[in-house]
Structure formats: structure tokens, C-alpha cells
Amino acid sequence: MQIEQTALEGVLILTPRRFGDHRGFFSECWNCKVMADHGINYDFVQDNHSLSRQAGTIRGLHFQAPPHAQAKLVRCGRGALFDVAVDIRRGSPTYGQWVGVELSADNGRQLLIPAGFLHGFATRLPDTEVIYKCTDYYAPTADGAVRFDDPYIGVEWGIDPKQVVLSDKDAAAPWLRDFETPFIYGGAT
Numbered sequence: 601m602q603i604e605q606t607a608l609e610g611v612l613i614l615t616p617r618r619f620g621d622h623r624g625f626f627s628e629c630w631n632c633k634v635m636a637d638h639g640i641n642y643d644f645v646q647d648n649h650s651l652s653r654q655a656g657t658i659r660g661l662h663f664q665a666p667p668h669a670q671a672k673l674v675r676c677g678r679g680a681l682f683d684v685a686v687d688i689r690r691g692s693p694t695y696g697q698w699v700g701v702e703l704s705a706d707n708g709r710q711l712l713i714p715a716g717f718l719h720g721f722a723t724r725l726p727d728t729e730v731i732y733k734c735t736d737y738y739a740p741t742a743d744g745a746v747r748f749d750d751p752y753i754g755v756e757w758g759i760d761p762k763q764v765v766l767s768d769k770d771a772a773a774p775w776l777r778d779f780e781t782p783f784i785y786g787g788a789t
């Protein structure tokens with residue numbers, strides 16, 4: 601597994617080794633023991649899979665509040681996406697900053713996003729499938745979202761905002777400044 605640190609501490613790009621042969625390839629996307637040897641410890645309990653029909657679909661920016669906060673390991677099963685993490689831990693030296701990584705079925709990259717970060721993605725190709733592991737179960741009462749085009753955060757999605765496909769929930773999401781973040785830097789999640 602190739603492990604790369606991004607500009608946000610704890611947000612990592614994990615690229616598994618692919619064993620190719622005449623059939624295609626095999627790769628281990630997550631191995632608790634191997635990752636623990638690198639000091640990376642997460643107990644994933646739920647796997648999610650979404651399909652977005654149109655390129656330019658944005659899902660996000662989402663979080664689950666403590667005590668149901670989720671770390672996520674995100675990868676692409678088909679197509680391609682731009683995956684984004686935003687630090688919303690109050691008191692963090694990188695509060696409000698974001699990183700974005702191109703994940704595709706071809707490049708096999710995965711983005712590891714700790715709790716305390718917003719997560720969202722924009723699909724780059726039609727029929728893009730996103731598969732991700734989470735460290736806590738879905739808890740609708742703890743579900744939260746921030747507008748994808750929040751000017752304070754300023755994610756550069758690489759899409760004309762007028763062309764974006766959004767859920768009704770995401771279209772109605774608040775700006776970051778209009779709610780109190782439930783995460784504290786160094787606090788419990």
C-alpha cells in the first residue's frame with residue numbers, strides 16, 4: 601500500500617498494489633494488520649455504495665455529528681470522481697481548509713478521511729460508482745451538510761455550478777458560518 605499525506609493532517613491517499621495478470625488485477629483495498637503496522641487504525645463497521653448517473657453530480661458536503669462521527673475510506677468502483685475533505689474541527693490550525701483528490705476505477709486511489717471533516721465528491725464521468733467504508737453506522741438524526749459552494753471553504757470543483765446535479769437536501773444545506781460545528785480539534789468524536 602502506498603501511503604501519501606495530503607495537506608490536511610490525517611487525510612491520506614492510500615493506493616493499493618495491483619497484481620495484474622491476463623484476467624485483470626487483484627488488490628487488497630484495506631488490511632487492518634498492514635495498516636496498523638503503519639500506525640493507521642480504524643474499525644470500519646459499514647460499507648456504502650452509490651451510483652451517480654450523470655457526470656457533474658455532487659454529493660456533499662456531509663458529516664455525522666458525534667457521538668456518531670464517521671471516518672471514511674473512499675474509492676471508485678466505476679468511472680471517476682473528485683473527492684473532497686474539509687476540516688471543520690473548531691480550533692484546528694487548518695479549520696475550513698480543503699483537499700481534493702481524483703479517484704478513478706483506473707488509478708485505484710483511495711482517500712482516507714478522519715472524523716471531523718466534511719466529505720463530498722463530484723463525479724467526472726457518467727455512471728460513476730463510489731464505494732466507501734465508515735467507522736460508525738448511519739445515524740439520520742446526526743446527519744449534517746454544508747453547501748458544496750460555500751464561499752468561505754472555496755472548493756474548486758472544476759464544474760460549472762449551473763450544471764451541477766444535487767439532491768434536494770444538499771441544495772438546501774446551510775453555509776458553514778451559519779451553524780456551530782460539532783467537532784473540536786483534539787476532542788472526542
Ligand SMILES: Cc1cn([C@H]2C[C@H](O)[C@@H](COP(=O)(O)OP(=O)(O)O[C@H]3O[C@@H](C)C(=O)[C@@H](O)[C@H]3O)O2)c(=O)[nH]c1=O
Nearest residue numbers: 648650659660662663672719720721737738739767769
Ligand atoms: C448515507 C446513508 C443514506 N441512507 C439512505 C437515506 C436516504 O433515503 C438515501 C440517500 O441518502 P443521501 O441522500 O444522504 O445519500 P448521499 O447524498 O449519497 O450521502 C452520502 O454522501 C457522501 C458524500 C457521504 O460522505 C456519505 O456519508 C453520505 O452522506 O439513503 C442509508 O440508508 N444509509 C446511509 O448510510
